[in-house]
Amino acid sequence: MKIARHFCWSIARRTLFISPKSYNDSASSQGTRVLGLPPQSDEVSLYVHWPYCLRRCSYCNFNKYIPRSVNHSAMTECLQKETETLLKLSQVSRVTSVFFGGGTPSLAQPATIAAVLETVSQHAQVPEGAEVTLEVNPTPAGMSKLKDFIQAGINRLSIGVQSLNDEDLKVLGRDHSSQHALHTISEARRLCPGRVSVDVMFGRPGQSVASWETELEELLTVCDDHVSLYQLTVERSTQLFKQVQRGELTVPGEDITAVMYRTAREVLEKQGFRQYEVSNFAKDDAVCEHNLGYWKAQQYIGVGPGAHGRFVPISAGSVQREARTQTMAPDMWISEVQKSGHATRRQIPLSHLALLEEVLVMGLRMNDGITHQHWKMFSPGDDLHRVLGQCEVVQELKQTGLLILDDRGLRCSWEGLALLDGMLPTLLLQLGTYVHSQGHQGNGESTAPCHREGQQRR
């Protein structure tokens, strides 16, 4: 396989990075380890954030920057350095998937992608065929580089089509047309057959249910095996927010977007796409492994400006999973990595409860929900029936057919999935009440962020 050629997975080298000291540290706290250390701590997925864009989309409030010029070599070096730092810190032996997101990561040089992947393979084992995704903006420039990206090690492409309506693309501030999108999809499918995903957005200004349905059907005739549906959310501090505030644009109301969502689910299912998460649909099980990792509350490392991670920094002597965030601004991020070898800005140890909350919130986004085995890995003592089954509100949600708690586990019904965010606060409340009643507070309840100073004991 192509991928194998570009990845020199070194199993032997990995062991060099376990210092005897840190090994002893974690061993000495064996007692708490059972609770504190989630399963599969030997594995991690990697998210790499490319923060730059060519222009600002009117709806985007994500961490992105429109620079005059990008110092590709500095960025490459720093991404490599931070990848190395965090992989060493986590002491994992395997990286199960890599995802290049942004920003617009397709603006990065293929050499950068290759270099980061090379670093990964130097410090961890990557199973053969491991998913390596790149987000691509369907511009002619992006399209022309696809081949090189694949050469660099990318084996899955996620294309930000957003819309097939040129007028809408303009309103959203995208830098591509529907023609570009169609070309990019077909080129991507040619290069990466069966591993191309398209992102499409609904709830756009002026959009109707009918036009959405038509558009989606058109898209399904050209797309590959994976579709991600995003509802446009009007975020504060965006251009779109101002336009909506000023009354220049109107976005469809709650009831309309509800119908759009339902329609899309029905259309996709009819076309053989199985919904496996709130916004993700796949044919022939072409699911995104990387994203599934988030929803299954597996460990991940985030590298790049503003990237988030969830892992146990074992070599720092910790046995507790931490929520970590990298410095947001690219310039700062670069200089921090150059100066001190890392740019972790915040690290918050997750308490037992906080971890279970994430398991619950993320897990229920999946069609399959949370199986008993899945839950047990994080909460060996208390099964789902015990934690949530007694709660009156949960009973009510079960009775109304929105939530299912059975022998398989806890999950949303088809109707319930659309209402998940309405159910989660209740479930979180119940979970909190239960955990507190069981007296688990002692396990690192302090969630006060520890800032940079002395955070990495190396």
Add this chain to the structure above:
Amino acid sequence: MQLFLFNTRGQVMPLMRGFLELKICKIKRRTQAYSTVCTLIRHRWMKSALICLPNQLCKDYSSSTEKGAIDLSNFPVDKIRNFSIIAHIDHGKSTLADRLLEITGAIVKTEKNKQVLDKLQVERERGITVKAQTASLFYTYQDETYLLNLIDTPGHVDFSYEVSRSISACQGVLLVVDANQGIQAQTVANFYLAFEAQLTIIPVINKIDLKNADPERVEKQIERVFDIPAAECIRISAKQGTNVHQVLEEVVKRLPPPSARAKDPFKALVFDSTFDHYRGVVANIALVGGQVSKGDKIVSAYLGKTYEVNELGILRPNEAPTKTLYAGQVGYIVAGMKDVAEAQIGDTLYHHKQPVEALPGFKPAKSMVFAGMYPMDQSEYTNLRSAVEKLTLNDSSVTVQRDSSMALGAGWRLGFLGLLHMEVFNQRLEQEYNASVIVTAPTVPYKAVLTSAKLIKEYGQEEITIVNPALFPDRSMVSEYLEPMVLGTIIAPDDFTGKIMTLCLNRRATQRNMVYIDEHRVMMKYVFPLNEIVVDFYDNLKSMSSGYASFDYEDAGYQPADLIKMDFLLNGRPVEELTTIVHRDKAYSTGKAMCERLKDSIPRQMFEIAVQAALGSKVIARETIKAYRKNVLAKCYGGDITRKMKLLKKQAEGKKKMRSIGNVEVPKDAFINVLKRKEK
């Protein structure tokens, strides 16, 4: 409070009592050939006024006394005039008071003298007077020096209780009317208060310096409405000082001296009181007969308690102690009363050895408007309580009752004299005590005449007043319900007559009369149910008349009314804190409006919510809050789940604070939105 003793050499011997409250600065002033030392006393509430007893006066009236305090024995009854100024808001009452104080030397003339007697921030901001103040002025007319006691009154009829109190200590009033605006609703209401008290009324037309001033028209209005000859009007500009001297002259000439006799035993009316943390109650008194001196033993007719006079004096407008107050004079007295309740307004004081027949006194202030008041956050309860206590200490007309709401927590149900009174109280709470409060929509006190023997026994009376809707007795237990009525006066240009009549009709008002006060202005009198005007009547009136209509009202007793209790239900469960008493004719519109407000305030939930208004078991209005159709964030970026977790956790925390009514969760904000008085 400040016991400053002045002697003729201009030396100052401050006694240290109350020292902390005062800032004292000695200022050496050069005037022409000689210099005098003058002590400027700045009281903490006297932000801009410089108060100064001119040496000249001290010499004249204090040299004869031992310690240099002002001797008031030089002012027999016929040299005394007690008066107040009454006016519609912004017609210049306070400015006129400033000028009078300046002319008579009570305050130094400076640019800064603005509303000297309006000490509260709220008074200055709103241009109204809330708390009556008194100032004794020395004025020389035809070589005779007179003691003029200006008893400043609140301008608004909400405070008519205060006005009537002040008026009772007066023999005459200056009725100030704006030369441009003419007679307004409050002018009329204030006029009648004075007229009914049989006071001499001197009409003063103010602001004649304004470009659009039309004093002639106003004189005609005064003639027509009040039956006072135009010739009796004094045209002035208080701002520029034009003809202000004439006002003082006319006060001396036209007003009768008080009908008090020096030979009678001491008898005084308590017409106001304030509370001072150092000295206790400071009572403002008007001597109806005899004299009172420091060290005298006096008795309160109301309580029968005996007190010793520790301090007394006149107000100029700050306290200037004297040894003795004489018949006809007005001053303050400190006699070791520890509680405002001991200085009942309207009480009679007499010498302990010479009991007298008590004066008729006043009816206690009657709360006309009630509103719930709750701290924004329950943790602020204690602070708010102490703020409310402090404020009510000096405003005995506010009634306070502890109350609690399942939605809003612990708070109070406060009774006010009227809407403005309520607003002023809230504003003072916020400004002077920095308290943030939720104030519920105002309600009025209803009455019920009971028929049920059991209930009569329970209440101990046949007619009960209902302030809390939850305690509204069932129709089967009562012979009739009564609602408070007011007589409203509206003055507006006649272009708006039609609109105003429609508005009043919609408010269940009945017209009493309608008079043209000049070619273009109409005065209309309507009897309103009070509850029809407490919420937004005045705002509607103002906006429909482009601000030209003025409105005022006075108590008009109770009338039988077809009242009914209305419940609000969420999925069939009543929400106790929303229960209201309405007139049957208004039940539908009120119910509908309230359901709509509820619908807008309660967030969608996982299931449909029926919002209903019900009279007994009969539902009269309904709104439906649809269930969520979709509530899931269809995008969850990369690894950034922190933000989403935070949001969900916040919502989960919020759920703890929600009030559950059956299966419906109502956030506190929704209650606040529904219950709160609407912002203007």
